Amino acid sequence: MLDIKITKTTAPKEKPAKDAPLGFGKIFTDHMFIMNYTEGQGWHDPRIVPFQNISLSPAAMVYHYGQEMFEGLKAYKSDNDEVYLFRPDMNAKRTNNTNTRLCIPHIPEEDFVQAVKAVVDIDRDWIPTTPGTSLYIRPFIIATDEFLGVAPSNTYLFMIILSPSGAYYESGLEPVGIWIEDEYVRAVRGGMGFAKTGGNYAASLIGQVKAHNDNYSQVLWLDGVERKYIEEVGSMNIFFKIDGKVVTPMLNGSILPGITRDSTIKLCKSWGLDVEERRISVDELLEAQKNGKLEEVFGTGTAAVISPVGKLRYVDDVMLINNGEIGPLSQKLYDTMTGIQYGKLEDTFGWRVKVGE
16 A cells, blocks of 8 residues: 655635636646656655646656557546546556566556546536536556666656636537548557557547648548448547447457447447447448448547547548447446446446545
8 A cells, every 4th residue: 555645735726716618638737646656666756736747857758759648538527426436446457568568567457546536526516516517536647767878777757737628529419520531540559559549649640630621520540451441530439330240349458448438349249239349340330321220430539438420431422320329338338437437326337446445
């Protein structure tokens, strides 16, 4: 168990008004968590301090070789003022999966969860309560050695910052348009596609710019080898309801193992739906749309939870999904997932974790 030293701010910031637009990831709370790693000593000096800038050498390895990772989860406040996390143990496991790929030392899962709980508890008054809002939690690790050689760092910083946030998409739960990228690729098997690291997101920016220039919200990436199999959206995993079956790309090493993805699969199976994790090609989607069997498309992720897709573009084809409206399964998944997260529905899966216990 971590012995966390706490230094509270002496100059608390003004919190946003209850009805103020929060956006996503633009506002930060009063405190943050920091812990150091030193080769031979391990992780040490866990502390919560006032939110502040950090000072690193221009030679810090994170700047030059991208040895860093991050996670994302949320804290929710219930109607009776209790604070909950959603499956934080899964974020801890995924952190260490990413760390293995990037040669970053593992953090004990119980220490990760304890650190998240501790800093959220300190800033619990920052958790917004307007429907659809939450406290976004960003844990991350950066390499800090002052060294320009290409090798794993011997020192690291593990930090957690918090951001009260509104809906990820400004349109809320309204169906979005998705651009299926046919020129660039994001990741390949054997690479880092499954890892939660900045390089994957940097590789996705050029596709995102193309999509936004044509008024699409997000990019759906194809596999990097054959360029025909669906992988994932830039910030979400993707699901299709085809002829009554729920289909999502299987995890193959180039797709992020999303926690909301896993929760969606478990919920759908608990409702008796057929769920298939397999390869799915663009041609299959086009054929299903042509035959009237492509019933719903939606993305899943921590930030957006469930994001219904109303339109898919691939080269010269534009597929209108469910007349551009949210489908019944997408709505049910969103209502159930958020109901569990905010403590409004019974948590039969044991996913909800209370902060302050």
